[in-house]
Amino acid sequence: MSETSSNAIPAYLPLRNDLIGEEPYGAPQLDVPVCLNVNENPYAPEPAVVETIAQRVKEIALTLNRYPDREHIALRQAFCDYLERESGVKLEVDQLWGANGSNEIMLQLFQAFGGPGRIALGCDPTYSMYPEYARDTFTTWKLAHRNEDFSLNVDATIKAIEDVKPAMIVLTSPNNPTGTPLKMDDLKRVLGAAETAEVPVPPKACIRWSWWTKPTSNSVIRVRPPRSNSSASMRISP
Numbered sequence: 558m559s560e561t562s563s564n565a566i567p568a569y570l571p572l573r574n575d576l577i578g579e580e581p582y583g584a585p586q587l588d589v590p591v592c593l594n595v596n597e598n599p600y601a602p603e604p605a606v607v608e609t610i611a612q613r614v615k616e617i618a619l620t621l622n623r624y625p626d627r628e629h630i631a632l633r634q635a636f637c638d639y640l641e642r643e644s645g646v647k648l649e650v651d652q653l654w655g656a657n658g659s660n661e662i663m664l665q666l667f668q669a670f671g672g673p674g675r676i677a678l679g680c681d682p683t684y685s686m687y688p689e690y691a692r693d694t695f696t697t698w699k700l701a702h703r704n705e706d707f708s709l710n711v712d713a714t715i716k717a718i719e720d721v722k723p724a725m726i727v728l729t730s731p732n733n734p735t736g737t738p739l740k741m742d743d744l745k746r747v748l749g750a751a752e753t754a755e756v757p758v759p760p761k762a763c764i765r766w767s768w769w770t771k772p773t774s775n776s777v778i779r780v781r782p783p784r785s786n787s788s789a790s791m792r793i794s795p
């Protein structure tokens with residue numbers, strides 16, 4: 558990789574070996590009426606929406622010197638209210654979480670349930686970012702192939718669950734990039750197989766949890782290698 562390239566990572570930085578030669582992911586910025594490659598809305602906001610946004614920015618501007626609500630309580634409550642109006646399904650705030658787009662949500666899922674010594678299972682062809690999340694979190698990425706019409710091959714997926722024992726199973730509906738919906742009966746079969754799947758514990762680390770009634774910003778995960786007297790701790794934000 559040339560150091561003169563706009564996307565180049567300088568060679569003198571101590572980059573991870575598996576990232577050497579890689580370039581940052583990014584969709585091309587095209588000057589076209591509709592950018593389907595980044596899932597843009599082809600319709601501009603209505604004037605009333607623009608006015609509402611401007612008014613809210615004016616109201617909140619006086620507090621921009623402070624951090625916003627880390628728990629996104631108001632936003633999550635608004636999501637709950639919206640979902641109830643649109644679908645009739647009532648959820649509680651604790652059943653939703655807010656994040657900066659799907660990339661952050663997916664990365665958090667891989668950080669929580671993937672990691673070294675663990676496997677995530679997908680069904681290709683599917684979203685090209687899934688193996689990137691796996692690589693970023695040192696999670697092994699495995700695949701079960703879809704049918705020729707891109708529908709989920711349930712038997713192959715269940716067989717893969719039994720064989721590779723994944724800690725995560727990633728199913729997309731509608732599938733990206735094929736747009737194929739996931740049938741509820743197929744999903745129930747995969748969930749049934751997942752309930753009885755064995756997830757092996759990574760042999761090279763012993764994880765000790767210190768839990769109180771509820772995780773807080775002071776909760777600590779301690780990871781102790783079995784052949785070392787050293788230990789590492791990581792602070793968890795609520």
